[in-house]
Amino acid sequence: MESSVRSMSTSHRSVLLLRCKVVVVGDAHVGKSSLVSMFHSRSFPKQYLMTTWVDFRVKQVPLKEDVVVELYLFDCAGQSIFNQIEANNSHYENANFVVVVYDSTSQSSFESCGKLIQIVIGDQQSCGGVVVANKCDLTERRCVTREMGQGLAESNGFAYFETSATATAEGEYDYEAPFKHIANEFAVKYEGSRLKALN
Numbered sequence: 001m002e003s004s005v006r007s008m009s010t011s012h013r014s015v016l017l018l019r020c021k022v023v024v025v026g027d028a029h030v031g032k033s034s035l036v037s038m039f040h041s042r043s044f045p046k047q048y049l050m051t052t053w054v055d056f057r058v059k060q061v062p063l064k065e066d067v068v069v070e071l072y073l074f075d076c077a078g079q080s081i082f083n084q085i086e087a088n089n090s091h092y093e094n095a096n097f098v099v100v101v102y103d104s105t106s107q108s109s110f111e112s113c114g115k116l117i118q119i120v121i122g123d124q125q126s127c128g129g130v131v132v133a134n135k136c137d138l139t140e141r142r143c144v145t146r147e148m149g150q151g152l153a154e155s156n157g158f159a160y161f162e163t164s165a166t167a168t169a170e171g172e173y174d175y176e177a178p179f180k181h182i183a184n185e186f187a188v189k190y191e192g193s194r195l196k197a198l199n
Helices: 032-041 107-111 113-121 146-155 177-198
Strands: 005-009 014-025 054-064 067-076 097-103 128-134 159-162
Touching: 014 032, 014 113, 014 177, 032 054, 032 067, 032 097, 032 128, 054 177, 067 177, 097 107, 097 113, 097 177, 107 113, 107 146, 113 128, 128 146, 128 177, 146 159, 159 177
Parallel strands: 014 067, 014 097, 097 128, 128 159
Antiparallel strands: 005 014, 054 067
């Protein structure tokens, strides 16, 4: 799916709708689906259901009065268990952003992130991304430090966020922050490409 632009006309104004494909990856049990569910509908799953393929959701993020970014969220199964790297390749194609999630209490989930970034990005040089340290509210069990996460993000040119799907939105460990960041960055990229085309 390529990013696309559509104008939505209302009785008062035209709204620019930007469509952004976002791939969410990470090992099983890191909380990818919980983060996506909370961002999409503020609904925390009452019981754990492992994603066995890809869960797809759409969420609109209003930025200004006349700009809305529509995020197409592809929540992919944990590759460490399903070995679905090749099977998921079709979902990675034409991704505008990748969200790489690890469990801050699991060293192995953190170590998987570098490989996942390489697989998703591949030759897609225009694909941006964020690194998300999840379950950061479990401070006593944390083994992956903030500095480690930031280092991974910076080495790939990504932004870094610390989250918890059980946190409150806009508070500490805000689960919405990574997705809002992506929406803003996508709009900035669109504006930059539009101005470049005009010049």
